[in-house]
Amino acid sequence: xxxxxxxxxxxxxxxxxxxxxxxxxxxxxxxxxxxxxxxxxxxxxxxxxxxxxxxxxxxxxxxxxxxxxxxxxxxxxxxx
Amino acid sequence: xxxxxxxxxxxxxxxxxxxxxxxxxxxxxxxxxxxxxxxxxxxxxxxxxxxxxxxxxxxxxxxxxxxxxxxxxxxxxxxxxxxxxxxxxxxxxxxxxxxxxxxxxxxxxxxxxxxxxxxxxxxxxxxxxxxxxxxxxxxxxxxxxxxxxxxxxxxxxxxxxxxxxxxxxxxxxxxxxxxxxxxxxxxxxxxxxxxxxxxxxxxxxxxxxxxxxxxxxxxxxxxxxxxxxxxxxxxxxxxxxxxxxxxxx
Numbered sequence: 001x002x003x004x005x006x007x008x009x010x011x012x013x014x015x016x017x018x019x020x021x022x023x024x025x026x027x028x029x030x031x032x033x034x035x036x037x038x039x040x041x042x043x044x045x046x047x048x049x050x051x052x053x054x055x056x057x058x059x060x061x062x063x064x065x066x067x068x069x070x071x072x073x074x075x076x077x078x079x080x
Numbered sequence: 081x082x083x084x085x086x087x088x089x090x091x092x093x094x095x096x097x098x099x100x101x102x103x104x105x106x107x108x109x110x111x112x113x114x115x116x117x118x119x120x121x122x123x124x125x126x127x128x129x130x131x132x133x134x135x136x137x138x139x140x141x142x143x144x145x146x147x148x149x150x151x152x153x154x155x156x157x158x159x160x161x162x163x164x165x166x167x168x169x170x171x172x173x174x175x176x177x178x179x180x181x182x183x184x185x186x187x188x189x190x191x192x193x194x195x196x197x198x199x200x201x202x203x204x205x206x207x208x209x210x211x212x213x214x215x216x217x218x219x220x221x222x223x224x225x226x227x228x229x230x231x232x233x234x235x236x237x238x239x240x241x242x243x244x245x246x247x248x249x250x251x252x253x254x255x256x257x258x259x260x261x262x263x264x265x266x267x268x269x270x271x272x273x274x275x276x277x278x279x280x281x282x283x284x285x286x287x288x289x290x291x292x293x294x295x296x297x298x299x300x301x302x303x304x305x306x307x308x309x310x311x312x313x314x315x316x317x318x319x320x321x322x323x324x325x326x327x328x329x
Binding site: 026050 | 246
């Protein structure tokens with residue numbers, strides 16, 4: 001069943017609503033949101049409350065449900 | 081009492097200074113995070129430290145690397161770091177390894193700390209640490225933000241927390257290279273973020289070395305220096321992660 005979630009961009013601010021099917025993967029959400037915000041470079045993770053969502057898991061497997069809000073967080077790479 | 085270098089630390093009940101002193105540690109990376117991490121480690125009583133880095137000191141390192149000095153430019157980072165850290169704690173045995181971490185063949189350690197600057201090297205260290213059953217404390221920064229991930233044997237690893245965006249970023253680095261080295265763009269970096277992340281890394285290392293992994297931050301700790309927040313997010317093993325073949329569904 002199609003569901004609607006909100007993805008919040010924690011770095012740039014703003015949010016988008018996305019329609020998802022249960023079989024879609026967490027990494028698909030990240031790709032679509034990063035594409036929407038023009039965040040082509042760099043890595044991101046998705047967080048729902050106190051948990052990071054595993055990229056290879058489906059929307060159904062991570063128990064996302066209609067009306068949920070998730071946060072997209074930039075994943076730092078540096079250290080020099 | 082005041083002649084005992086670690087008297088104040090011994091007053092923290094769960095810190096096991098003997099075990100910390102005997103822990104064989106690998107620090108991967110001798111840049112900004114590596115400097116801060118090794119500084120904290122030797123001051124905290126870690127004595128047996130190998131530092132691996134293939135790079136040389138550049139002028140732009142001097143704003144963040146506490147153990148580098150004017151005049152060190154062009155010298156090997158691991159050697160300068162080892163020498164100056166020994167000044168802080170003469171009993172320390174710090175061995176510089178001048179190579180890429182990917183060329184490291186010995187993984188005879190109790191603990192690994194990642195102070196790297198690209199995903200490819202991190203994933204390499206992560207997979208070796210998991211394979212050898214070594215605790216791995218990874219740190220990363222980007223300007224005013226940073227994170228620390230503690231990987232304990234049997235628990236989720238860096239690969240479990242990665243997705244397609246990490247793979248694409250890693251590919252981008254390799255596609256820009258001509259000689260198999262990873263191309264790392266000049267990222268924003270600032271010493272206070274570096275200090276916070278390195279301090280958290282070493283505190284987690286103290287817990288692991290003291291045999292108190294029950295105190296370790298589970299998952300990934302994110303730091304945002306702009307709003308002054310620090311938050312730890314839980315993480316599960318990815319059943320598709322190649323580092324956890326036993327967890328496949």
